[in-house]
Amino acid sequence: MKFHKTRLTLACLSALLTGQAVADEGALQGRLTDKQQKAYFEGASVRIKELNLSTVTRRDGSFRFNTLPAGSYTLEIRYLGADKIVRQIQIKEGETLEQRIVLESEGQDLEYLIVYGQRAGQAGALNMQRTADNLKSVVSADAIGQFPxxxxxxxxxRLPGLSIERDQGEGRFVGIRGIDPNLNNVTINGMNIPSPEAGVRSVALDVIPAELIEGLEVTKAVTPDMDADAIGGTVEVKSLSAFDRGGRSASLTVQASHNELRSKTSPKLSGSFTELLDMGDKEDVFGVALAVSWFDREFGSDNIESNGDDEIEQRYYGVARERIGAAVNLDYRPDFDNQYYLRTLYSRFSDDEYRQANTFVFDDEESEIERGTKDRYEVQEILSxxxxxxxxxxSWHMGYQLGYAQSSEDEPDALYYSFIGEGFDISSDFAGPIPTITQDTAAMDLANYEVDEVAFEDNLSEDEEISFKLDISRDIKLVGHSAQLKFGGKYRTREKTTDANIFIYDGDFDELSPGQFTASSPDWGLGNFGPGADRGGLRQHFNLNRSNLELxxxxxxxxxxxxxxRSEEDIFAAYLMGKVDIDSLRIVAGYRYESxxxxxxxxxxELVExxxxxxxEVINAPWTSEKDYSHLLPSLNLRYEFSEKLIGRFAYTQTIARPKFEDSAAFQIIESSTEENDDGEFETEREAEVGNPELEPFESDNIDVAIEYYPGSIGVLSAGYFHKSIDNFVILADVSELDAWKGFDEVIQPINGERAKVQGVELSWVKSFDxxxxxxxxxxxxxxxxVTFLDGERFETSLPNQSDKVGNLTLGYEDHAWSLRLTLSHKSENLEEIDGDMLRMEDSHQQLDFSGKYYINQQMHLYFNAINLNDEPYYHYFDSRTVNAQYEEYGRTFELGFSWTL
Structure with a gap:
């Protein structure tokens, strides 16, 4: 148990627990909308001046104050991009005053400025960021629609401090301040989302289509009422709700995209519908929201890799990815004080990949070429x-949620063929990012090869979680200051299983000639690829001859x-926190306990030879293990409003991250070989790869300091500093010297290593001009x-995937007819892994994208997107940029679409 006490935190909790609540005398509730009541505004600051009480509007624009003494007050509402609203109100004892408030413009067309156009997304996001109790960054649905x-x-x-890991040129995993995505927490509508992929905790966010998202929030400094497993941070995905919009709404988008590298054109369709149904009373409302998305994309990549020494591999990828997403969300609000909801989200992501590869091994007369194929269809599903x-x-507020989430990754019928050829004349100088290969005519004929191995796999990974949480809060007075006491708990039970069925065939290929599978040479842009292999022919051969192959x-x-x-996890959490406003200072402090x-x-x-x-023979023995641990974690967030435009923040938090399932799983793969040496004696060599169920979770102390300046219009200028000190960092090490592995030559196992540290500054500037x-x-x-240990050697390096410099630049223009954006994203080089005695580095990456819209009217627009305009490759190298590890090209992608909204 890790328990750091701070005087300030304890003092705040003690004062809140002993504070006395004032009697209920009156209340104020309201909603912030536009003139047509078609848009609601979240994140606006609402303040009762004389009482120094403040709150923030919710997703549906609503706000509420409880326990207000009777009297006359001044109500102030601030929203970036609109004039400050000042209204006189009269609170009466025992009554609730209702207010519907309409935003006014800053001398511009507010409907254009706030409700429609690219500034709408920025205004909403910046208002939510400005009024948040803790440090967070926000992407609204409108902002998502402004990028390709x-x-x-x-x-x-596009957010400060965030970068993505790409697969086939598409963003998959999100890194927050360079921290491993496995150390982040991803939730959908407040529910933790299990990972579809085997062995990991990180959720590949490419399975969630952008059209199903109403907003994204990245929290970098958690509060006690949030899950503690967020060393990097928490990513919250919010799906559409009918109360996000006023009345009936609908949208439809039709798109075609073209990949330049493979000359493939792909269709996309998406749509949404919301409706608010009056159940007989103006506050008795039932909301329905539906959203669907379908995208069937064909593309590919050209790749060349090496081990930096004596091996080069050419790869040609043909990829077809289909995304299907749907959300059905129901909301019922019988009155202002009560609401019920049902949130659903389903996503299906299929990845159909055919890879052809040529592996060249350079060893003088022993040189050889392996030509191989990978025919794999994979489906990932998420249901929330x-x-x-x-x-x-x-004066009490209660919220509760029961959740079920299930993720899976199904890889049925994956087929691999390997052909080997020897005696060819091949050479390469390994120079530069794209090594050149010279091979003779005989090497270009598949008939001169022999079948070496055929492999067939049927793998399934499933991850399931059930959760329940309860939050209770009460508004109180603390020495004359407005305060809130909040407490609650959460229970999560999770099961992750990985079932692998791998069949390796290594014989009975005498009658099989690889030449019969020859296909035309792929259009590979990095050199001469040689003959292709017929996908359909290989699949047909295996289906007809599988029973005759030697297993x-x-x-x-x-x-x-x-x-x-199989791994199972039960987590119980309870928290106590308080919030108090002392003039311009807001303090949010408390503790969270997680068991x-x-x-x-x-x-x-164990394979024994x-x-x-x-x-x-193979010897199988069951292995089970159990481990229990608990943490008491303090959290302190300070927000100081120097003025209406200048806000300072400070946070000290403790967070954890549980080890990856593949690291903590109970598995041991042992190979034991006894052979006769040159002296006639028998020697036994034993090697193993094992999991470590005794791993301790990562533990991190986090400090954040930030200053934010909001000039009044839509914009912000901010700077921040962060520091993380991470204990129990997991590393791979050779533990064969331990007594438990006596007699082994090598045992690779994840272990808890020394402390890791990361620190840095975040700078941001956003400005919309008149x-x-x-x-x-x-x-x-x-x-x-x-610190990493490998083969008994100690390496002091940066964190894996930690880029020293990450940045974004966006230039845009918008009027009533046009919306244009040109964006540049930059990620500097970073360490990927230690490979032998070499450092494998990911090179810096700069990608240029363009998005343009032409508004036919407020309901319809045409758009054109250009992705990877500069045709930026993906490049890894060993030690020096001249030593290739991986070079991959994706080409440019162009999108043309039409969108209609109601």
Missing amino acids: DQNAAEALQ LSAGGEHQLD AVLDSELESNGASY TDFSTAGQRV DEQNDVE NGLLIAANATLSDSEA
Whole structure:
């Protein structure tokens, strides 16, 4: 248990617990809308001047004050991009005053400025960021629509401190301040989302289409009422609600996209519908929101890789990815004080990939070429269901939620063929990012190769979580200051299983000639690829001849059983926190307690090849393990309003991250070989790869300091500093010297390492000018230290995937007819991993995108997007930029679409 006490935190809690609530005398509730009552405004600051009470409007523009003494007061409402609203109100004892407030403009067309156009997204996001109790960044639905982003990951890359990890050129995982995505928390509508992929906790956000998202929030400094497993931060995905819009609304988008590299054109359709149904009373309303999205994209990449020494691999990818997403959300609000909801989100992401590869091994007369194929169809699904309610009971507020989430990754019928050829004349100088290869005519004919191996896989990973949470808060007075006491709890139970079925065939290929599968040479843009392999022919051959192929029973059993395991996790959390406003200072402080019960079950699988005793077998033994741990974690967030335009923030938090499932799983894969040496003696070599169920969770102390200046119009200028000190950082190490592994030559196992640190500054500037010009720029400059042990050697490096410099620049222009944006995203080089005695580095990446819209009217517009305009490749290298590790090109993608809204 990690428990750091701070005097300020304890003092705040003590004062809040002993504070006395004033008697209920009156209340004020209201909603902030536009003139047509078609748009609601979230994140506006609402203040009762004489009482120094303040609150923030919610998603539906609503706000409420309880326990107000009777009297006359001044109500002030501030929203970036609109005039300050000042209204005189009269509170009467025992009554609730209702107010519907309409935003006024700053001398411009407010309907254009706020409700419609690219500034709408910025205004909403900046208002939510400005009024937040803690440090967060926000992307609104309107802002997502202003970029050519295909999914949630790409939409987040525009925020300060965020970067993305790409797969086939598409954004997948989100890194917050360079921290491993496995150390982030991802929620959808307040529910934790399990990962579809085997062995990991990180959620690949490319499975969530951008059209299903109403907003994205990234919290970098958590409060006690949030989950503690957020060392990097928390990403909250909000799906559409009928109360986000006023009355009936609908949208439809039709798009065609063209990938330049593969000359493929792909269709996309999406739409949404919301309706508010009057149930008989003006406050008795039922809301329905529906959203669907379908995108079937064909594209690919050209790739060349090397080991930096004696091996080069050419790869040609053909990829088809289909995204299907749907959300059905129901809201019922019988009155202002009560609401019930049902949130659903379903996403299906399929990845159909055919990879052709040529691997060249340069070893003088022993040189060889392996030509291989990978034919794989993979489906990832996420289903999120959550039901709950919120109730205002006088000065008490209660919220609760029951949730179910399920993710899966199904990889059925994956097929791999490998052909080997020897005796060819091949050469390469390994120079530069794109090594050149010379090969003779014989090497270009598949008939001169032999089938080496065929592999077939049927793998399934499932991750399921059920949760329940309860939050209770009460407004009180603390020594004459407005305050709130909040407490609650959460229970989560999770099960993750990985079931691998791997079949390796290594014989009975005598009658099979690879030449019969020859296809035309792929249009590979990095050199001469040589003959292609017919995908359909290979699949047909396997289906017809599988029963005649010789199965490597022991190798198949070793790989299958070693990669199959189950892990279960029960987490109970409780928290106590308080919030108090002392003049211009807001203090949010408290503690969160989390208890974790972890168990895992797998197998100890050993392949024994013993020449001395003529034994060749696989020994399987069940292995189960359990581990319990708990944490008491303090949190302190300070927000000081120097003026209406200048805000300062400070946060000290403690967070954790549980180890990846593949690191903590109960599995052991052991290979034991006994052979006769040159002296006639038998020697045994043993190597192992094992999980570590005894891993301790990551623990992090976090400090954040920030200053934010809001000039009054739509814009912000901000700077911040962050520092994280992470204990129990997990590293891979050779632990064969430990007594438990006596007699082993090598044992690779995840272990808890030394402390890792990361610190840096975040800078951001956003400005919308009256002439329609928009400028947005942000940069994160960071530094990290970590220690890794490999093969008994100690490496002091930066954190993996930690880029020292991450930044974005956006130039835009908008008027009543046009909306244009040109964006540049930059990510500096970073360490990917240690490979032998070399550092594998990811090179810096700069990508230029363009988005343009032409508004036919307020309901219809045409748009054109250009993605990766500068045709930026993806490049990894060993030690020096001249030593290739991986070079991959994706080409440009162009999108043309039409959108209609009601």
